[in-house]
Amino acid sequence: MENTSSLLLNFEAEMEDPRPSLSPTGRLFHSPKFSCYIVVRMGCSTWINPQVFSAGLKEHLPMHPRFSSIMVKDRNLCGKKRWIQVSVNMEDHVIVPNMDSDMEDADKFVRDYISHLTTSPLDLSKPLWEVHIVNVKTSDAEAVVVIRIHHSMGDGASLMSLLLACTRKTSDPDALPSVPNQRKHQGSSSSDLSVFWWLLLAIWSAVTLIGNTFVDLVLFVATILFLKDTKTPIKGPPGVELTAKRFLHRTVSLDHIKQVKNAMNMTINDVVLGVTQAGLSQYLNYKYAGENEKDEGAKKKGNNLPKSIRLRANILVNLRSAAGIQDLADMMAKKSKTKWGNRIGYVLVPFIIALQDDPLDYVRGAKSHLDRKKHSLEAFCTYLCANVLTKLIGAKGAGAVAHRVLCNSTLAFTNLIGPLEEISYYGHPVTYIAPNVYGHPHALHIHFQSYVDKMTISLAVDPNVIPDPEKLLDDLEESLQLIHDAVVEKGLNIAKEGRRSCV
Numbered sequence: 048m049e050n051t052s053s054l055l056l057n058f059e060a061e062m063e064d065p066r067p068s069l070s071p072t073g074r075l076f077h078s079p080k081f082s083c084y085i086v087v088r089m090g091c092s093t094w095i096n097p098q099v100f101s102a103g104l105k106e107h108l109p110m111h112p113r114f115s116s117i118m119v120k121d122r123n124l125c126g127k128k129r130w131i132q133v134s135v136n137m138e139d140h141v142i143v144p145n146m147d148s149d150m151e152d153a154d155k156f157v158r159d160y161i162s163h164l165t166t167s168p169l170d171l172s173k174p175l176w177e178v179h180i181v182n183v184k185t186s187d188a189e190a191v192v193v194i195r196i197h198h199s200m201g202d203g204a205s206l207m208s209l210l211l212a213c214t215r216k217t218s219d220p221d222a223l224p225s226v227p228n229q230r231k232h233q234g235s236s237s238s239d240l241s242v243f244w245w246l247l248l249a250i251w252s253a254v255t256l257i258g259n260t261f262v263d264l265v266l267f268v269a270t271i272l273f274l275k276d277t278k279t280p281i282k283g284p285p286g287v288e289l290t291a292k293r294f295l296h297r298t299v300s301l302d303h304i305k306q307v308k309n310a311m312n313m314t315i316n317d318v319v320l321g322v323t324q325a326g327l328s329q330y331l332n333y334k335y336a337g338e339n340e341k342d343e344g345a346k347k348k349g350n351n352l353p354k355s356i357r358l359r360a361n362i363l364v365n366l367r368s369a370a371g372i373q374d375l376a377d378m379m380a381k382k383s384k385t386k387w388g389n390r391i392g393y394v395l396v397p398f399i400i401a402l403q404d405d406p407l408d409y410v411r412g413a414k415s416h417l418d419r420k421k422h423s424l425e426a427f428c429t430y431l432c433a434n435v436l437t438k439l440i441g442a443k444g445a446g447a448v449a450h451r452v453l454c455n456s457t458l459a460f461t462n463l464i465g466p467l468e469e470i471s472y473y474g475h476p477v478t479y480i481a482p483n484v485y486g487h488p489h490a491l492h493i494h495f496q497s498y499v500d501k502m503t504i505s506l507a508v509d510p511n512v513i514p515d516p517e518k519l520l521d522d523l524e525e526s527l528q529l530i531h532d533a534v535v536e537k538g539l540n541i542a543k544e545g546r547r548s549c550v
Contacts, residue, residue, distance in 0.1 A: 071437035071445075072389040072430075073199035074128060077118075078446025082168070083198035083486035085206065086161060086294065086507075090188025090478040095180050100192075101141045103473030104178065107213045108135070113200045114174055139173055143180045153183040157191050158293060165292045165485050169197055176200065187298070188478050202389045203463045203482065204365050214470040214477070227464045252422070259423035267395060267429065270359075271448060275455045277357045280334040281327070282457050283490030283512050288450075296481035296505040297520040301497055303531040310534045311407070313414050316462050319495045319502070320396075320417060321410030322530060323360075323460060326523035328352070328400050328409070333518070356400045360460040361453055361489075363391045364426035392426030395456060406529040407537075454488045462495040469499055483507040493523075 076083050108114040116130040150156055160181060169175045175197035182190045196206065208226075216222045266274065276282060307318045336351040367390050399412045420426075436445035453459070463482070470477050483494050483505045490512035494505040504523055508516045 070389065071434040071442075072391075074442040075433055075437050075445050075449065076197065076199040076389070077128075078442040078449075080288070080450040081446035081487065083484055084165070084169070085194075085196045085198055085200075085203070085482060085484050086164070087194040087196075087206075087210075087480065087482040088157075088161065088294065088296065088505075089192045089194070089472065089480050090185070091190045091192065091472070091475040092478050093189055093475055095182055095190040095192065095475050097141065097143045097180050100178075100180060100473050100475070101137050103213070104141060105135075105137050108176070111209065114176055117174060118171060118199075133174070135174060139170075140177045141180065142177060143182070146181075146183060150183060153185045156183060157181055157185055157193075158295065161193055161294050162291050164193070164195055169195070190475075192472070192475075198389070198484065198486070202365070202391045203363070203461065204367065204390075206482075207463060207465065210480075211466060211470070214466070214472050217469040217471045217476050220471065220474070224466050224468055224470050227467050256422055256424065259419060260425060260428065263394070263420075263423050263425035264428055267425065267452070270395065270455045271451050275357075276359055276457045277353075277355075279331060279356065279358060279457065281331065281491050281513055283488060283509055285454070285488075287490050287509050287512065288486055288488040290509050290511060292485040292507045293510045293516065294481075294483055294505070294507055295516050295520060296479070296503050297524055298479055298501050298503050299524055299527055301500050301502040303527060304502055307410065307530055307534050310538065311410060311414075313410065314417075315464075315497075317414040317417055318410055318530075319462050320460070321413035322523060322527045323493055324398050324400070324413055325403075325406060325409040325526035325530065326519065327358070327398065328402060329522040329526060330519045331356075331400055332402060333522075350402050352400060352402065358398045358400050358458075359395045359456045360398055360458050361456050362394050362396050362420075362460050364394055366390045366392050366427060366430055390430075392428070392430035393452070394420050394423075394425045394429070395452075396420060396460075398457075406526070406533045409526070410530060450488055457489070458491040458493065459484070459487060459489050460493050463497075465496050465498040467499065479503050481505040 075081060112130065112132065115135050116132045118128045119131050120128055144160070146156070160179070164179075169177065177195050179193040179195070180190070181193060185191060200206070201209075211224045211226065214224055216224055304315060304318050304322075307313070308315055311318075332351050335353065336349070396416050399409070403409055433445060433449065436448060461484075465480055477498075479501065480496050480498050481494075481503045482496055483492055485492070485507050490509040492507040494507075496503045496505060504520060506516050506520065508519075510516075513519065
């Protein structure tokens, strides 16, 4: 990883064009029906010194082109929006609210504080970011930092790379954290197969790629036109993107997820998607029991789920050539293949909502769906279509199309790898990271964020649709435990069978 001075050289290199235009995706995120924000809640294990924190931000963020620019319309280009660099007044962006540090329910105060932020947009006359330092002791941190950024500034991978560049290892205050790169899956090489079988496999792979992409795009277009998900207790009504959101999180064991991953030869994404399907199945079964039977005892047992529920998640896919989080200097370099910005596509993934006898069936089903999506160009095509539509019919029209796709699906789901070591943010040790988004027409967004040996499940919900998100978090946590226990139990059974055969 490069040091801070080399990072600044890359920042200055990008700013050689003093008026970079807003990308089509950036324009899309500013459309009236698709104005999205990213909110990151970080817990710290110490009280936060606002002066030290502001000084650190002043050293790093204003040097970044997007964090020191505002959007303006260029009259010479028919009103096309461009980024214009301005001087940054840190007092406009670092906010320390006045409050009673000895309040009775600090967790509720922080939740309400973040929820209130979703009711007002950022000031377009200033760079589109702000940091709130909330120095109250919650159940899982001594103080909380809340970062709000407009989605046009970059996607999750971009912002995580910036976060890592602004932090240091807790174990070594002078060292930057390791960049958690993910290796691409390596398939069989030609040397492992005969030429004939390799050629046959390549032809079959191409045919299935084209077929999967065609089917996915047909379903995507059908979703724009008429194909809607089943109305369930977690599906938001029209206008849900305008309501105040509530943010909650729960920290679970990343080691448990890795154990399931290794035992079943899967990816982390497969496992957390399976856990999500299991948790949603349990939660919806509970909700439907409440609708059909007022007796509390009826909610505990039995299958109350309607048959043939169509429930799909919009999953964001990082389209960069290199998977995972990249070094910030690499992202900022000219002609970089992992360029900063919003390099994301959408895929629609159907969820299996049912009560399975074997908890591992949830994970197997998730892997099956994701493996098929990996062998499809749906994500690339949706990204390309969004850019083309934005250029042809404008951000307002493209935003309306994207809005309709999300309205006709049920929820959004994302998963992002985080720091591998414990990090400190300007001398303040971080205990957890819980990002999420709002502004899209969903009543539920589920985000999984890893940090060292922990996984944070972060929810953004419309409380009018999902008034009991703590129950959903309980079901997600319990589902992970059931899946992990099933893997352990099956492993013990295999070991017992092996010992018996030896005898």
